[in-house]
Amino acid sequence: MDFNDSPDEAAFRAEVRNWLSANGQRRTRPDEAFGEGLDEAAKLALAKAWQAKKAAAGYAAITWPREAGGMGGTAMQQVIYQQEEAAYLVPQMIFEVSIGMGLPTVMRWAAPELKARFLRPGLAGEEIWCQLFSEPGAGSDTGAVRTRAMRDGDEWVINGQKVWTSSAHFGDFGILLARTDRDKPKQDGLTMFIVDLKAPGVEIRPIHQMSGDSEFNEVFFTDVRIPDQYRLGPEGGGWKVMLSTLMQERLSVGGNLPTDLHRQLIELARICVWDERPAIEDARVRARIADAYLDQQGVSLIISRGLTALSKGKTPGPEMSITKLVAAKAMQEISSFAMELAGPEGLLASEVLGGNWRYLQRLWLGSPGARIAGGTDEVLRNVIAERVLGLPGEIRTDRNVPFRELDRT
Numbered sequence: 001m002d003f004n005d006s007p008d009e010a011a012f013r014a015e016v017r018n019w020l021s022a023n024g025q026r027r028t029r030p031d032e033a034f035g036e037g038l039d040e041a042a043k044l045a046l047a048k049a050w051q052a053k054k055a056a057a058g059y060a061a062i063t064w065p066r067e068a069g070g071m072g073g074t075a076m077q078q079v080i081y082q083q084e085e086a087a088y089l090v091p092q093m094i095f096e097v098s099i100g101m102g103l104p105t106v107m108r109w110a111a112p113e114l115k116a117r118f119l120r121p122g123l124a125g126e127e128i129w130c131q132l133f134s135e136p137g138a139g140s141d142t143g144a145v146r147t148r149a150m151r152d153g154d155e156w157v158i159n160g161q162k163v164w165t166s167s168a169h170f171g172d173f174g175i176l177l178a179r180t181d182r183d184k185p186k187q188d189g190l191t192m193f194i195v196d197l198k199a200p201g202v203e204i205r206p207i208h209q210m211s212g213d214s215e216f217n218e219v220f221f222t223d224v225r226i227p228d229q230y231r232l233g234p235e236g237g238g239w240k241v242m243l244s245t246l247m248q249e250r251l252s253v254g255g256n257l258p259t260d261l262h263r264q265l266i267e268l269a270r271i272c273v274w275d276e277r278p279a280i281e282d283a284r285v286r287a288r289i290a291d292a293y294l295d296q297q298g299v300s301l302i303i304s305r306g307l308t309a310l311s312k313g314k315t316p317g318p319e320m321s322i323t324k325l326v327a328a329k330a331m332q333e334i335s336s337f338a339m340e341l342a343g344p345e346g347l348l349a350s351e352v353l354g355g356n357w358r359y360l361q362r363l364w365l366g367s368p369g370a371r372i373a374g375g376t377d378e379v380l381r382n383v384i385a386e387r388v389l390g391l392p393g394e395i396r397t398d399r400n401v402p403f404r405e406l407d408r409t
């Protein structure tokens with residue numbers, strides 16, 4: 001592994017640092033969040049203003065070709081930008097689906113006039129994209145999608161329900177996986193579309209989470225009409241289009257686990273009292289902090305291995321699934337240990353506990369979701385077993401069976 005920047009990478013890093021220090025706002029505390037104290041509308045407006053600035057400088061899509069609004073740069077430059085931006089107060093998640101999944105799918109599969117229509121506004125944050133794949137009966141098994149798309153002349157009529165759709169409550173467009181043929185085996189009867197989330201018949205219901213936030217939604221479609229021009233890829237080719245979207249998601253090798261959580265645990269263990277002594281004096285507490293440090297180092301080394309591959313112009317392989325698997329579990333264990341440190345008071349809101357707890361408490365509340373989103377632990381283990389270790393694949397009893405026979409609803 002090579003941990004150092006090449007001369008070109010160092011020059012790019014210097015450029016990024018200059019641009020960020022001239023245009024961004026540095027974080028002053030680890031728990032400081034973008035748009036703190038603002039309501040959702042004001043935060044969204046601030047996020048859009050930042051994204052517009054970033055797109056104008058070419059940093060919104062570093063690896064994209066220039067004609068599509070990108071910088072024509074390398075994957076390593078993208079990683080360098082992310083590493084530097086991490087020290088700044090920038091919006092998290094709002095544009096992640098647009099730039100990471102929605103727009104790359106449009107870029108790969110849409111007709112030229114649609115690319116001209118959608119790519120630039122999306123990159124500049126003027127329009128926000130969602131991913132409408134999961135349904136109540138189709139999560140890990142995306143091939144089981146039931147939402148119907150029926151052809152009607154030059155249009156398609158959509159009926160059905162999606163769930164867990166991140167950002168749909170302020171989204172503008174989505175990539176929608178729908179069933180166009182129930183007589184074909186499940187993966188062959190799917191088609192991908194662009195859907196306008198403001199179209200008549202689209203109803204978006206935010207899901208209230210235990211953190212108090214509502215980041216994702218149920219989305220209902222009742223006789224929603226989509227022009228055939230908004231179809232992405234061939235009719236019945238939705239599975240292949242979806243795989244191209246998920247490949248984009250898996251190629252993301254950014255830092256998944258913060259690297260300074262052990263420091264925060266040390267600070268908290270100094271102020272918490274266990275058996276009338278500072279908790280840090282307890283050997284079991286110190287051992288847990290050491291475990292947290294080792295987890296962080298492990299994740300960071302796997303990421304470095306992916307970065308070394310990127311830096312040499314190679315594509316990191318499915319072994320990057322290991323990063324997400326280990327990082328999400330470690331995030332949950334570390335933040336849950338922080339809550340244990342606080343004892344019964346750990347259940348209080350962070351405003352009552354004090355600012356030191358805010359970040360770890362948010363991680364704790366968000367970590368179960370992290371173990372599900374982008375592939376559950378079990379599904380990632382299957383990927384590692386089959387594609388990294390070369391073990392036999394899962395036995396599939398639904399192959400070559402018409403979807404109509406699998407779904408009797």
Ligand SMILES: Cc1cc2nc3c(=O)[nH]c(=O)nc-3n(C[C@H](O)[C@H](O)[C@H](O)COP(=O)(O)OP(=O)(O)OC[C@H]3O[C@@H](n4cnc5c(N)ncnc54)[C@H](O)[C@@H]3O)c2cc1C
Nearest residue numbers: 131132133134138139140141164165166369372373376378
């Ligand atoms: C924070 C968050 C954001 C999300 N955002 C989006 C979004 O924007 N768009 C979208 O379309 N979806 C989104 N999702 C949904 C996510 O993709 C699904 O939750 C995920 O794929 C799991 O599907 P499921 O919830 O239906 O669980 P299921 O697939 O029903 O799984 C239930 C359990 O069975 C296990 N399991 C399933 N299949 C196997 C198998 N083959 N082998 C072993 N075990 C298995 C799972 O690991 C899990 O423990 C989001 C989810 C979260 C948590």
